[in-house]
Every structure is written in C-alpha cells, then in structure tokens.
Amino acid sequence: MAEKTPYFYGTGRRKTAVARVRLYPGNGKVTINGHDVDAYFGRDVLATLVRSPLRLLELNTQYDVRAKVMGGGVSGQAGAVRHGIARALLRIDEGSRPPLRHAGFLTRDPRMKERKKYGLKRARKAKQYTKR
Numbered sequence: 602m603a604e605k606t607p608y609f610y611g612t613g614r615r616k617t618a619v620a621r622v623r624l625y626p627g628n629g630k631v632t633i634n635g636h637d638v639d640a641y642f643g644r645d646v647l648a649t650l651v652r653s654p655l656r657l658l659e660l661n662t663q664y665d666v667r668a669k670v671m672g673g674g675v676s677g678q679a680g681a682v683r684h685g686i687a688r689a690l691l692r693i694d695e696g697s698r699p700p701l702r703h704a705g706f707l708t709r710d711p712r713m714k715e716r717k718k719y720g721l722k723r724a725r726k727a728k729q730y731t732k733r
Contacts, residue, residue, distance in 0.1 A: 609692040613685025615710040618673030622685030624693070627665030629655070633682060634669055647679040654687040654706045658697055680710055 606625055613620040631638040631651060638648045655661040666686060670678045687706035690697055701707050715724035722728070 609689045611685040611688030611690075611692065613681040613683065613688060615680030615684060616673050616677040616713050618670060618677035618681040620668050620670040620678065620681035620685040622666060622668045622682060622689050624664045624666055624686070624689045626663065629662040629665065631666040632668070633678075638666075642675055642679060644675070647675060650679050651682045651686070653704075654683060654690055654701060657700060657704055657706070658690060660690070684709060 608623040608625045610624070611622045613622060631648075633641045633651075638651055639645075642648050642651070651666075652661060655664065655666075666682075668682045668685060670682055672678075673681070683706060687701050690701065691707075698707070717724055720727075
C-alpha cells in the first residue's frame, strides 16, 4: 500500500498546458512525468525556468517537486510547472505572495492559438480578393 506523505499542491496553466504539481519535504529533486527535469525538457533554460520560484524564495533544497503535465509544447509545459510550483508555495506560506507576484510567477499566461473560423484558411486568413 502507498505511504501517505504530506505534500502541498498547486495547479499551473500556460497556453494549453496544464500541470499538477506536488511539493514534498525533501532535498530539491524535480521530477516531471516520472523523468528528471533536465532529461524531460532537455534545455537548461526551461529547467532554470521551472526552478525559479523555489530559487526566489531560497527553498530549492527544502522541497522535492513532482509534477504531471500534459498538453501544449515544451515551453508551455515549463511555464505551467512554474505556475503550479508558485501556487503550491502559497499553500505553504501565504506571506510569500508579494515576492512571487512581483516576479510574475502567479500570473497565468492566457495566450492560446486562436481557433480556425469556417470559410477561412486559418483563424483570420481569408482568400485573396480579386477585383477582376
């Protein structure tokens, strides 16, 4: 049977990516979809982006992060995990809201691809008009 360890959770979203994040007391290991963060994203910039809320509050060696993320691309997924970590940190300490808010970690990035409209080639691209 699975052991019940206490954790703090947060849901992060960016574009069409959604991440379910859990923070466990630990030593700073970040796991995404069962893989290490560096192996999952492959780019140092995205791994740094994911760890940025913990580094801001100087908690990067106190909590382990386990995230399940789906949808979107790699950049959207990294942003969603960052958003989820920031929201989970609020559950730990509500006093950390001002620095997280000032850094922009609590703001959801709502930009998504606009849907295709009928009669058009893409969302806004129409057929070329010809006068004659």
